[in-house]
Amino acid sequence: MRDNVSSDVESSGRITRRLRGLHVRVIASIAALVLAICLTYMPVWLFIRLVPELKPFTRHVAEVLMLTYILSLAIGSVLTGSYIDTVGPNRKFYLIGGFGLAITLITTELISPLDINKAIIAWICFGIFTVIALFSILYLIKTGIHSWDRGRVLSSGFAVGAFLNVFLYHSVGSATEVTFLQAGALVVTSIVLYLSTSKLPSEVIDSVHVRDFRLYLFMLPTFIFAMFLGYLFRVFIITGKLHMILSTMEYMNLLSLPFLFALASGYIMDKYGRREAGIVGHMVLLLGSVTLLAHSLSGVLERSHIASVFTFALLEAGYGFMIPYFMVVWSDIPRKDLFGRTLTLGMLTGTAGVVAGVLMTTLLGNANLTLSVIISILIPMSYIIFKLPETLPRERLMHEEIRRYLKKALEVARKK
Numbered sequence: 500m501r502d503n504v505s506s507d508v509e510s511s512g513r514i515t516r517r518l519r520g521l522h523v524r525v526i527a528s529i530a531a532l533v534l535a536i537c538l539t540y541m542p543v544w545l546f547i548r549l550v551p552e553l554k555p556f557t558r559h560v561a562e563v564l565m566l567t568y569i570l571s572l573a574i575g576s577v578l579t580g581s582y583i584d585t586v587g588p589n590r591k592f593y594l595i596g597g598f599g600l601a602i603t604l605i606t607t608e609l610i611s612p613l614d615i616n617k618a619i620i621a622w623i624c625f626g627i628f629t630v631i632a633l634f635s636i637l638y639l640i641k642t643g644i645h646s647w648d649r650g651r652v653l654s655s656g657f658a659v660g661a662f663l664n665v666f667l668y669h670s671v672g673s674a675t676e677v678t679f680l681q682a683g684a685l686v687v688t689s690i691v692l693y694l695s696t697s698k699l700p701s702e703v704i705d706s707v708h709v710r711d712f713r714l715y716l717f718m719l720p721t722f723i724f725a726m727f728l729g730y731l732f733r734v735f736i737i738t739g740k741l742h743m744i745l746s747t748m749e750y751m752n753l754l755s756l757p758f759l760f761a762l763a764s765g766y767i768m769d770k771y772g773r774r775e776a777g778i779v780g781h782m783v784l785l786l787g788s789v790t791l792l793a794h795s796l797s798g799v800l801e802r803s804h805i806a807s808v809f810t811f812a813l814l815e816a817g818y819g820f821m822i823p824y825f826m827v828v829w830s831d832i833p834r835k836d837l838f839g840r841t842l843t844l845g846m847l848t849g850t851a852g853v854v855a856g857v858l859m860t861t862l863l864g865n866a867n868l869t870l871s872v873i874i875s876i877l878i879p880m881s882y883i884i885f886k887l888p889e890t891l892p893r894e895r896l897m898h899e900e901i902r903r904y905l906k907k908a909l910e911v912a913r914k915k
Contacts, residue, residue, distance in 0.1 A: 524644055524652050526695050530636045531656025532663070533597075533688045534629075540664065540681070541568055544607065544674075560615055565732060566857065567619050569850045571626025576846035578627070579634045583839030588638050590693050596632030597689025601682035603628055608678040634842055637830040639692075641838065646831060647769045647895045650776070654765025654823035661758040661819070709832040709888050714841070717828060720777070720884055721845060722852040724821055727788065727873050729856020731814070734866045760819035765827075770899060772891050773828050777884040780820025785877050787813030792870045825849075831890035 582588075603625040610617045640649055667677045709717070760783075767776040790810050793799075799806045825845070833841030860869045889896070 524648060526692060527636065527640050527644060528652045528656040529688055530593075530632075530639070530692055531653050532660035533656075533684050534632055534636055535657040535660025535664070540604070541565065560613060560618070562733070562857070563615065564612070564618055564622050566854065568622045568626045569853050571623040572630055573847055573850040574623075575627035575630030576634075576843045576850075579630050580839035580841075580843030580846075583634060583638065583842075584836065588635055592631060592635035592638075593689050593692040596628055596635055597685045597692070599624065599628030600632055601685040601689075604678050604682045604685070608675055630846065634839070637826065637842065638838060641830045642835070646891055649830065650765035650768030650773075650823065650827050651762075652765070653826055654761040654768070657823050657826075658759050658761035658765075658819065661761070665758070709890070713888050714832060714844075716883070716887055717832060718844070718848045720781070720880055720887075721825055721829075721848045722855070723873075723876050723880055724781075724784070724825070725849040725852025726856035726859070727784070727877070728818075729853035729858075730860050730866075730869055730873055731856075732853070733857045733860040734869075758815060758819045760816040761823050764820040764823045768824065768827055768891070772889050772896060773824065773831070774885055774887060774889055776820065777824045777828070777887075778881050780817055780824055781877070781881050781884055783813060783820055784817025785874070785881075787811075787817050788870065788874050788877060792867060792874060795867055795870070828890055832888075 603621055607618070607621045607625060610621060612618050640653060644652055664681075667680060668674065671677050671680070764776045764780055767779060787810065790813055794806050794810055829842060829845040856873070859872070860866060863869045863872075
C-alpha cells in the first residue's frame with residue numbers, strides 16, 4: 500500500500516514537472532515571438548519611413564539613427580548585465596522591458612523621423628528596453644528550459660515573430676496601425692509573463708558551461724556575422740538600393756518566407772548539436788554573400804527580379820539560421836553567476852561588428868571591395884565554428900547517436 504502511494508506521488512510529481520516545463524516553453528516561445536518583432540522593427544522602419552524618399556539628408560538621418568540604436572544596445576547591455584549579476588533578475592524585468600518597448604514603439608511612430616533630436620532619444624530608449632527584454636527572456640530560457648529544447652523554443656518564436664512582423668506591414672497597409680498592434684502584443688505578453696512566473700527557477704537546467712579562454716572564441720564568429728549585417732545595412736537599407744531593386748514587386752511576401760528557416764536551425768541545434776546548426780547557417784550565409792557579389796559585379800541584381808529574390812532569400816535564410824544559433828549559444832555558455840557579464844560580452848561583440856561593417860564600407864568607398872574582404876573572412880569561419888566547444892550536453896548527443904543506431908539496426912533487421 501505504501502509503495503502504491505509513493506508511486507502515485509512520484510507519478511503526480513512527474514506530471515506536474517512536465518506540465519510546468521510545457522508551460523515555461525510556451526511562455527518563452529511567445530516572449531521570443533514578440534521580441535523578434537522588435538528585433539526586426541528597425542530595418543523595416545528605415546525601409547518604410549526614410550529610405551523611399553531617396554534624398555541624401557534622409558540617408559544621413561537613417562545612418563545616424565541606426566548607429567544610435569546600435570550604441571544604445573551596447574549601453575543597455577552593460578547596465579542590464581551588471582544588474583543581473585549583482586542584484587539578480589526578477590519578474591519586474593518583464594514589465595519594464597515589455598512596457599518600455601511598447602511606449603517607445605508608439606513614440607517612434609508618432610514623431611517625425613526627420614526631427615533628429617527626438618528620434619535619437621526615442622531610439623536610445625528603444626535599444627535599452629530591447630536589451631532588458633532580451634536578457635530577461637534568455638535568462639528564463641536558460642533557467643527554465645532544458646538545453647535540448649532551447650533551440651526549438653527560441654527559434655520558433657523568432658521565426659514566427661519575424662515573419663508576422665513583415666506580414667503585418669504588408670497586409671494591414673498602415674504602418675501606424677501595425678505599430679499599435681505590436682505595442683498591444685508587447686503589453687499583453689509582458690503581463691502574461693509577469694503573472695505566469697511567480698518566481699524564476701533557481702537552477703540552470705542541464706547546460707554545458709564554457710569556463711576557460713574558449714569562451715572568447717565565440718566572439719570571433721559573432722563579430723564577423725555582425726560585421727556582415729553592418730555591411731548590408733549600409734549598402735542596401737541606408738542608401739535605398741534595396742528599395743530601388745525591389746520596389747516593383749511583392750517583396751514583402753517573398754522575403755518574409757526565409758525567416759522560417761529559423762525553425763530548421765532550432766531543430767538541428769537540439770537534435771544534432773549547436774555546431775551543426777552554426778555550420779549549416781554559416782554556409783548558407785556564405786553562399787548568399789558570394790551570390791550577392793557575383794550578381795553585383797555583373798549588374799544582374801538591378802536588372803533581374805529573379806536574381807534579386809534568389810540572392811536576398813539566401814541572405815535571409817542565413818540570417819534566420821544564425822540569429823537563433825547565436826542567441827542559444829550565448830545563453831548556454833555562461834554559468835549562472837556570470838550570466839549577465841557573458842551576455843554583455845556577446846552583445847558588445849555584436850554591436851562592435853555592426854559598427855565595423857558600416858565604417859569599413861564607408862571608408863573603403865566600394866561596396867564590392869568591402870564584400871570581397873568580408874567573404875575572405877567568412878570562408879574560414881565554418882572551420883572556426885566547428886572547433887568551438889559544443890554546448891549541447893554530451894549525454895544528449897550520445898542518446899541521439901544510440902537512438903539513430905538502433906533505428907538503423909531495426910530497419911536492417913526488417914529487411915532480412
